[in-house]
Amino acid sequence: MKKDKYSRYEFLKKVGFTGPALMAVLGSCTQNEDFNVNALVVNTNGDTVSDLSSTSPVNVSTTPTTPTTPTTPTTPTTPTTPSVNALVSIDLNSSAASNLKTAGGYIIVNNMYVVGKTTAGAYVAASVVCTHEPKRQIILNKTEYFCTAHGARFALNGQTLNTVARSSLTVYKTQVNGNILSVTA
Known part of the structure; x- marks a missing residue:
């Protein structure tokens, strides 16, 4: 008997899963090898950077969180206390957040969120899990989200911009309180 080796996606499609049911099963059975975080920009020198004109390496923050309902991105404000309902809180003065100082810069937080600064200067956040297949490879590409x-x-509001993904990307609200950037539902 010949044994073919299928990816999880190929196997589930062969047994009849399609559309939302396929995505639900794929999303519920991800494993560590599915969590690819190599969605980084590499400049002409071969260095991993936040954007093609940068020479600073990309840093990643780690704060445990749980995703919830998608919302739309907001512009920063300047209160002095962190958000109580934050999914993620990022100290903008930390070295891990250095890429958020430049327009187009982003960081991946907890292998769950891509948090970035748009070319307009607003902070945005979205899930790193693509809706096409549950690969954790979403990045901010200056004015849109992109699955590598x-x-x-995906537009900054999560809507699809091409036919690769059939459903919107989960996006979150952001708020700046002093030097703390909060990502909320």
């Missing part, structure tokens, strides 16, 4: 696995493109 298959080329899916």
Whole structure:
């Protein structure tokens, strides 16, 4: 008997899963090898950077969180206390957040969120999990979200910009309180 080796996605499609049911099963059975975080920009020198004109390496913050309902990005404000309902809180003065000082810069937080600064200067946040296949390879590409696995493109409000992904990307609200950037549902 010949044994073919299938990816989880190929196997589930062969047994009949399609559409939302396929995505639900794929999303519920991800494993560590599915969590690809190599969605980084590499400049002409071969260095991993926040954008092509940068020479600073990309840093990642780690704060445990749980994702919830998607919302739309907001512009920063300047209160002095962190948000009580924050999914993630990022100290903008930390070295881990250095890429958020430049427009187009982003960081991946807890392998769950891509948090970035748009070219307009607003902070945005979204899930790193692509809706095309549950690969954790969403990055901020200056004015849109981009999946480095298959080329899916999403507007900053999460809407699809091409036909690769059929459903919207989960996005979150952001708020700046002093030097703390909070990502909330």
